[in-house]
Amino acid sequence: MDPFVANPSLITSGDGWTEHISKEGRKYYYNTLTQESQWGKPLSLQTPEEAQILLKTGWQEFSSADGKSYWFHSATKRSVWNTPKEVEEMLKSLKEEREDWPQFKTKDEAKTFLVKLFELKKFPPRISWENASKILESDRRWSCFSILTRGERKQTFAEYMGSRGKRAAEEERQKRKKAKDLMVQNLLDWKELSFKTTYIDVADRFHFEEWWTWMQESERDDFFQEWMFDNEQMFKDKIKQRRRDDVAMLEEILEQNPTEFPFQKKWSEVKEQLLSHPKLQNMMKIDVLQVWEEWVRHGYEQERKQRQAHNFRRERKRRDAFRELLQDAIDKGELSSRTEWASFVRRVEGDARYTAMVGQSGSTPRELFTDAVERLKHHHDNLKHLLKRAAEKAGLDLKDPTLSFNQFYEVVRGLEDVKNINVLHVKNVFESLKGSGELQSSKSSVAHADNKQRNSRSSRHDEASSSSSSSSSSSSSSSSSSSSKAEGRDKERSDRDRDRDRERDKEREKDRDRNRDKTEDSRSRKLHKSYHDRSSSRAREAARDADGEQPRKRRNVEEDRRRRH
Template sequence: MYRPPPGQFSPTPLGGAQTPGASPMAASWQRPSASPAGSDATASPGKGVWREHQTPEGRKYWFNTMTRQSTWQKPEELMTAEEKALLSCPWKEYTTPDGKKYYSNSQTKETVWEMPAEYKEHLEKAQQAQERAVVQPPPQPTPPVPSKPEVEKPRHVRNHPPPSVTLLAQEPAVEFATKEEAEKAFIKMLKETGVKSDWTWDQTMRAIITNPMYRSLKTLHERKAAFNSYIDREAKRERELREEKETKQRVTFFHMLENTKEIKPYSRYRSIARMLANNPAFTQVKSEKQRRLYIDEYVHGLQRREKDRLRELRKSSMERFAKLLKDMPEITFLTPWKEAQKLYMERPEFQDSKTFEGMDQLDFLSVYEEHNRSLWEAPMAEQNRKNCELRRRDRKCRDQFKALLQELLQKNLINSQSMWKEVYPHLKDDSRYLDLLGLPESTPLDLFWDLLDELDEQLYQHKKIIYDALKQAGFDVDVDTTYDAYRQVLANSKRITEYNVTDENMKIIFEHLQNKAAHRQKELRRKQEKKMRKRMDALRYAMKHLETAINVEDTWESVRPRLEQLPEFQDIEEEQYRIEAFDKYIKRLKEKQNEQDDEDEEGMIKEEDEIYDRRHRSRSRGGHRHSRHGGRRDSDVSDHGDSDEERSFRKRRKKDLFRETPLDQPIHVDQNNIEEGEALDEYVKDPRRQL
């Protein structure tokens, strides 16, 4: 809805609209802005201090020039009688961004779309109060007593008092048969009064309140609805008139531009404006911005038409060049671009510059590429045909070799455990194998591996079936199980026959089960041997801690009575393992005795080394007393004096150090003899070892 222009529109005594300053008769209907000195003020003294402002977002607020405070709420001094009447109502009217009104109760926080009855009652009272405020004339100020002769008033100014409320009440109300007729009469009154599309309801009511047709509609709601309908219709009519006017101006302006041949697609607005400055169609459009929009639109249209013309010209030139290439048999699919350029430039059609107008070098190249591509179609089709034949031949060779593998499979020459070197002798001379050699994609070995993958999958499925059959029959395969017994158990299973389990797979699975059984036996035997070794080690440990120590010269028969009561002795049931533990213990005692002898010999050698070092140092000190010339002789004596004694000493020492005896060598433990190694480790680590 449009807002009214600034100014006050007061009703005339006859109900017509009175524009500001049109006649002095309207002065009696306007509320004075301030009371003269010495008169009673009818307006609130706080009205003049409030100023209405608006934020950049469009929200209104009021500023008090005296207290320098701002508020979002409209001050009570500025409120109309209608707003004051609605101030006490808890229901408030709001508007959504779409323009739809809703009502909210500030006390109960309730929100509704329909107007509440309480709000409607307050609204009617407010409208009646506003009507009374409009009809009732403002109080006339009491003029002061003049001290000078009264100035003569202008003759054209006359005081016409407004009609009183009693007079308006005495006017008869016009009655209509239907509501539609009353609404038409009300809208006709608005039109005759001169209500514009940008008027507000308050402004309009001041202009029509005294018109008898104002009461043609009974309620204020009906009057407002008719007013809004009239305003919308007027706004639409004015908009249509404005659009029609703009359309006529646009047609005239474009007709002027089309008749001006000097305007080119590259022309600019300034040059066109100077060219058409005196044309009536140009000056008829008052807005500079609108002129620029029209001219830019026309120039863009010229540019678009020029582009379309050049595009069509280029397209036709390219078609002529393509036809020229087709008429040149010397250009084949093997002709390179540089040679083709020389050939078509020699043609007389190319000499005319307008023949291929609008084309550039890339256009010539693209047309030639398209022509060359069409020339390649026939050779490529022939090559594709040959490739298809080769692929068909290769596929047949692969199929024949697969059939050869199936034949070997039926003869039980191939199974899931087969190796290529085992199968190769059976197919090396077959033509189906020889034909596949040298062909791309799959080789004979690849196809053989593919077959093995299929057999592995088949073996896996058959293995699950056989395992289920053996489990249902309660049959376990061990090392001593025969294949016939195993085969007889499987023959009673329906699933074996149903899934066509082959004899070859049965045999492979039987061997697998037997290998598992052998592995289990071997594992069990290993655990038993380990357990026995631990018992033998425990017996050896007990021998070491007997009250009467065992000597190297003792025999098993002499020691056995001392061991019979030990729990370690009773844990070993076999006599041979007891004797083996005793023998190992005696062997270890002998090794320890040899080690002790070696330590004694090493002590003697160490003493002899110390004696030798002392002699050597004493002779070295004595040699320094001789002269420089006798040094060599003394040195020879030091090296070779008592040579027989020293040489014999060195030989004996070297013989003792490097003689190869079993006791001098480190104890060698056989890696395969695990029991001896573990017993030796326990013996070395035992902190109580005292021999």
């Protein structure tokens, strides 16, 4: 029988079995009587130890082609290279059986070795003394315990079995506890575990584990059901975390592919593309929809903010351009503290820097014009006070009708504060000084004259003019304070513009909420009216039926009366 080769027999038995070596170097066995061959050693060729090992453990030793020994289990068909633990214990027990035990001199010593013999025999848990003694009598070491009476041997056996039962129960309890711990650990490591997982699913996955057999079927099932019930919150948290991870994944996909998924697209246009994405296969459809809605809302919100920022920058540039227009007019002498808005508009109505400001939100052209005029008035007051003092110091008589502007300008033009001032502004101050009749050198008379001159200009600036002309020293400090206030008004107006934009956005949100509430109220009123109309209709029909029933009854009564007559 290939690959067997009929080499000379190494071992023979009386029933025809012989041991041979194949051409691969493996041992095989051939029966000369039945013409059969096999790899495993026949029972007739096995040693007593090999026979007992095969009978009690199911393991049998074989040799591979390279001469290396391995063990094969006849029931489970499992093979291992190393000697199984059961075989090692069996070999140890057989070796101890061959040992010669001495005749014991004391009963305590005899009882100690008797317990050892009980352990070597590995009796089943519920074996009786009679059956155990039969097994012990076949052991040649049993005769060593002649010092003990049969009753003492039985008592020792009972104590041993009781103690072993307790140890076995504790070992079993520890084994079941360890099995539960291992089961929990494996469940926690199972990524596919969910609140829908059944015991059958668990059994299909873990039935091959060693710890699976450490508990009874009913105990495993009950423990699994209790564990699932106790960890319900864990599953809820696990689901929430998975949903959060899916949402984060989808948000990352949208952010990394803005051109593929622009927020201007409709849900119907991207639905199939998102739901079929390989990374979103386990994501709930409602979560995909909600993330897309948030993506669209965020996109339009960013677009609105960008548009708002663009408009703000454009309006700011227009305001800056109009301020440049005002400054150009001041430099040219076309704008002074006495310039009226109407006359200024007629001069600049064709300028693009003015027309761009018309109708713009925020500060109006007139407000910016008013601020510029206010600054000019404060500057005019300061310059007036300065030039007056210079004229008085030079000995000029401002009451002299023959005093010309050229004479006045020749005196004050050398002042440091006058060098960079337009001559027209200096002339306006000169005319103001000449027209006011301020000749007194005292501070109180100067303040009174300034106050009177300002009151004649415009009632709109009464309070500012009177405060600036109360005294020469207080005029200077008031002018600088008012100037700083005027500079601060620009910043306040910019802040006011931003606040106005924010308030406008809030009002739009409120309008949308009010419109939504109105729509819902209207729908509710329509439903209520429809219900009321149906109820009223049924009531009218019932009333008509009732009204028609009464004449019918009267007619029937009259007909009965006529028949009786």
